[in-house]
Amino acid sequence: MALIDWSDDYSVKVQSIDKQHQKLVELINSLHSAMKQGKGKEAIEIVIRDLISYTKVHFAHEESLMEKYSYPGFLKHKAVHDELVKQVMEIEKNFREGKTIISQDILNFLKRWLVDHILAADKQYSSLLTGKGAA
Numbered sequence: 864m865a866l867i868d869w870s871d872d873y874s875v876k877v878q879s880i881d882k883q884h885q886k887l888v889e890l891i892n893s894l895h896s897a898m899k900q901g902k903g904k905e906a907i908e909i910v911i912r913d914l915i916s917y918t919k920v921h922f923a924h925e926e927s928l929m930e931k932y933s934y935p936g937f938l939k940h941k942a943v944h945d946e947l948v949k950q951v952m953e954i955e956k957n958f959r960e961g962k963t964i965i966s967q968d969i970l971n972f973l974k975r976w977l978v979d980h981i982l983a984a985d986k987q988y989s990s991l992l993t994g995k996g997a998a
């Protein structure tokens with residue numbers, strides 16, 4: 864069973880962003896199955912790095928749309944993104960240095976890390992962006 868099932872409740876009604884959110888769901892689910900299957904450190908490390916790099920691509924995309932359409936909460940939202948990147952980079956560092964394993968607790972953290980951000984922060988730009996025709 865997947866850790867996160869995509870739900871229409873997560874949609875921000877901007878197609879390009881929903882697609883990227885779905886890809887992030889997939890990456891976190893891949894990390895979950897790698898852990899379940901007892902995959903080795905290197906294989907898990909690759910998935911975490913993919914998650915970090917795709918997260919950066921995705922946040923840059925969201926930020927460019929927020930800027931383009933003059934979203935008033937842009938700076939605050941960007942600061943939240945920066946903090947989220949820091950958190951996942953910290954997990955990667957601790958894992959790489961052997962200070963932590965990728966446990967169910969960490970996976971649950973990453974699930975909340977993504978889903979809560981979508982529901983609490985991303986949903987707030989939704990009506991402004993869709994109203995200005997962002998796709």
Ligand SMILES: [Fe+2]
Pocket residue numbers: 925940944980984985
């Ligand atoms: Fe966001």
